[in-house]
Amino acid sequence: MVCKVIPIKVLCFVLRAVQGHIPSATTLQSRDMNIDSTLCGTCIGEVECVDHILMRCSYTRIIMNKIFKWCGLNKQEFNDVGELLHFAALWGRCPKKRIKLLCICYSLLWNLWKIRNGKLFREVFTTICRGTENIKVLTYLWLKCRGNGRVGN
Numbered sequence: 001m002v003c004k005v006i007p008i009k010v011l012c013f014v015l016r017a018v019q020g021h022i023p024s025a026t027t028l029q030s031r032d033m034n035i036d037s038t039l040c041g042t043c044i045g046e047v048e049c050v051d052h053i054l055m056r057c058s059y060t061r062i063i064m065n066k067i068f069k070w071c072g073l074n075k076q077e078f079n080d081v082g083e084l085l086h087f088a089a090l091w092g093r094c095p096k097k098r099i100k101l102l103c104i105c106y107s108l109l110w111n112l113w114k115i116r117n118g119k120l121f122r123e124v125f126t127t128i129c130r131g132t133e134n135i136k137v138l139t140y141l142w143l144k145c146r147g148n149g150r151v152g153n
């Protein structure tokens with residue numbers, strides 16, 4: 001069901017993220033590529049691995065908290081992408097609402113990756129507010145355009 005709503009490129013990206021195969025600084029370094037720094041360019045405190053960008057960076061955690069609040073959920077912290085998807089896949093009792101939450105999670109991951117790349121390659125800084133809004137808008141578009149217009153409850 002989720003596969004029908006979420007674009008294939010995003011599904012592929014998330015699958016690679018779970019496997020730790022997206023080109024983060026540490027992944028590139030392990031492939032012997034010459035990179036300036038393996039530290040995260042946003043919080044500059046930790047090594048930039050996949051799970052740092054998408055789960056553990058302070059910037060990510062603020063956005064994730066805002067999104068969870070928007071969903072009416074309590075604050076959650078996840079150590080890796082698999083944990084988040086596992087949480088969403090088992091959440092609640094209503095299958096329709098669960099699919100919506102999964103879409104929101106995919107949109108969150110996809111947007112965090114785009115925000116990171118924008119900053120790294122184009123020097124575009126996305127504010128927390130803007131980033132959160134982008135995640136909501138993309139989820140809405142997926143559910144509206146690809147889920148036969150059923151956005152409401």
Ligand SMILES: [Zn+2]
Pocket residue numbers: 040041042043044045046052056057058059
């Ligand atoms: Zn960081």
